[in-house]
Amino acid sequence: MDQPTVGILHPGSMGAAVAACAKTNAASVLWCPVGRSPASVARAEQHGLEPVPTLQELLDRADMVISLCPPAAAEDLAHLIAEHGFADGVFVEANAVNAERAQRIADLLPRTKAVVDGGVIGSPPVGGKTPTLYLSGPAAATERVEALFSDTAVQTKVLGTEIGQASTLKLAYASFQKASRVLVALSIGIAREHGVDQELIDIASRRTDSYLSEPEYITKTAARAWRWGPELLEAADMLAAAGLPPEMLHAAATTLARWDDVKDDGELTLTDALNRLAQP
Template structure:
């Protein structure tokens, strides 16, 4: 299908921006206004997405549905889609573990072509070009590749098994996001003893060290409400593989100390470290 109609579920900052890129190769891109916040509505409007009043209408009109939501909601959202009788292509692009991706595919049933997806990188705005990793049946992943061809969302197919893209996403997130937590702890400890600048100077003499980017701690704090659940998902995968999950559980618990500064773009490094130091 050359010009499919695309529906995006829960158009957050990543989901809405990814869906907007798909508009280049789609007939239209829909989102459901029912139950969504004013922030979601404003975001969708700015990106040129077409509002529909109900989930049923979105699913009836859509050939492809993109699911990008907080990890905890992924299965409930898929269950709602299944209950409405959707039979198109479902791009499960949430930061969930591989077992959950497989469960969602089973839940949606054989009439739905499920593609497992994992986004690595920032939302595709202001020149950012994230990569959408894909796994699933070759015919289905090819349709997703075509949907994003020539856009700021790059695609790469990993294989034919649902779960591979989710595994890659969480393997990367395990290091990248836990490392940001370790930076906050290291600089927080050094600051307590008045040697934080020396620590940063040491790190700046090395290449590619997160320790040389203390300004990112405030961004980590503002994103903690999303990163924590992702690390819990990754911890579940480690445990299933016989590897110790405790470090990622601990990192998620650390991130929870920042839950009260959700998406706070004005947070400073000092504010973030002060909140981290509270019991």
């Protein structure tokens, strides 16, 4: 397969490092510095990306465009790409957007040869880090993206042909990974307020696995929701008293309330628990 010319929009810490990996199998990797910050310019120079004077030139030259930007800007950026025209290449929507937004972005680019839904899970590919770029979309297009990152620090995995699958996986994982870190801050905050934060850390250090890898625990959570919800409301009161935001625990208690009618149900299946959560 011929080496493609690749355009990257816009090289943040993840985008620049991913673009640098793309250089391995690309004829060149382009970016447009217009309107970008000095930090972006420095990253692009550090990773050897080729600057072009206009977005239009980038789109005219690129066989593949990878969009990696803050998720709030992803759809506006796609509108901009549509206005400038990008008809002959593959557009990789690799931002942390939901499945519906990913489909809207694909719909904005009907003249594009193919749109691939992507989601990066892991840290930027520097210093030995090897994130995975999950892909979904037309098979011929995902194969081209796989080839672009072959033998690089960016691993790839195709999930299927449906736009939205990669975005869903990214956000499903991020919802746990990122929200759990917020919960860490809240938990440590409560404990520190009463001088028991080190004890809390010692307790947690005895368990190193992740509940995300134990979906069977969902049924146990559902069966105990009737008493866990009120417990979290007590903790929310403590957060508020300490000047910490209680909303996250209020939301968790509201979620648990959807399982109130399966109190201590030892026969509950995972499917039943998830169905009750989705359709209270």
